[in-house]
Amino acid sequence: MPSAAERTRTLVQSTCSAVLLVPGLETAGWDQLTPLSRGVGPDGDVFLEFPADSPAVRAATHAQDDELPAVLEITDVAPVSVPHRIRGRGRVSGWLTSVPGMAGPGRMLLRLETGEAHIDDLWGVECVDAEAFRDAAPDPLAAHETDLLQHLYAGHGEELATLCELLGERTVCTCAEHRPSVVPLALDRFGLRVRFCDRDGGCFDARFEFPEPVRDVVELSHAMHTLFAAAGH
Numbered sequence: 001m002p003s004a005a006e007r008t009r010t011l012v013q014s015t016c017s018a019v020l021l022v023p024g025l026e027t028a029g030w031d032q033l034t035p036l037s038r039g040v041g042p043d044g045d046v047f048l049e050f051p052a053d054s055p056a057v058r059a060a061t062h063a064q065d066d067e068l069p070a071v072l073e074i075t076d077v078a079p080v081s082v083p084h085r086i087r088g089r090g091r092v093s094g095w096l097t098s099v100p101g102m103a104g105p106g107r108m109l110l111r112l113e114t115g116e117a118h119i120d121d122l123w124g125v126e127c128v129d130a131e132a133f134r135d136a137a138p139d140p141l142a143a144h145e146t147d148l149l150q151h152l153y154a155g156h157g158e159e160l161a162t163l164c165e166l167l168g169e170r171t172v173c174t175c176a177e178h179r180p181s182v183v184p185l186a187l188d189r190f191g192l193r194v195r196f197c198d199r200d201g202g203c204f205d206a207r208f209e210f211p212e213p214v215r216d217v218v219e220l221s222h223a224m225h226t227l228f229a230a231a232g233h
Contacts, residue, residue: 003132004126005128007090008136009136009137010142016075016076017075020033020035020110021071021072022070024059032055032056035049037049041111046114049108049109050108050110057110067095070112071092071093072112073091074089079145080149080153082185082195083201087122088119088121089119090119093115094112094114094116095112097110097111117129122205141189141217153184159232160182161182164231165231166206192207192208193206194207211223
């Protein structure tokens with residue numbers, strides 16, 4: 001399974017919605033505190049790009065050499081329609097400074113020096129220290145996950161339904177009169193997570209691990225064929 005640090009890095013470097021929380025800026029609109037872009041440097045610092053006139057930039061510039069605490073909050077929402085759609089939330093807390101001259105016209109780059117991170121997702125709730133966050137890498141499928149899940153959902157419903165056959169004793173979902181909806185919920189290099197929901201609103205998740213972690217979409221294609229072949233037998 002992916003480590004908490006890897007999952008946090010994946011969230012930070014994804015396109016999930018994010019907001020920067022800075023003391024004293026509680027009254028600013030969320031749209032003003034949403035970074036235009038974000039990335040992670042080699043030392044584990046998070047770099048956030050904002051309009052030069054944003055409240056966050058003014059606060060960081062005014063603080064100068066003082067340590068300005070800040071928290072980046074990220075919300076991960078499933079890219080397909082499914083009950084309980086929020087898949088997780090991540091938080092990176094640290095100290096905010098401005099990095100002049102590193103962004104385009106009308107923009108400013110801010111650096112969030114990572115103190116610690118926290119993740120609450122489908123795997124559980126965990127804390128991540130700065131060193132683990134720095135050394136982790138985002139999941140190699142993260143940039144493609146949205147398209148891949150939407151493709152599975154739209155074009156491979158029959159194959160997804162056969163995954164019921166791999167659930168062992170959880171045979172309730174194989175009963176034709178209680179056939180559930182089967183929605184691909186999350187995908188990473190280790191496997192596929194699916195949400196089964198019946199007509200009465202009951203839901204449960206099942207995780208299907210690949211024989212080996214995949215490194216790219218080509219290896220993922222082979223792993224998915226293997227998974228569906230096993231379910232079809």
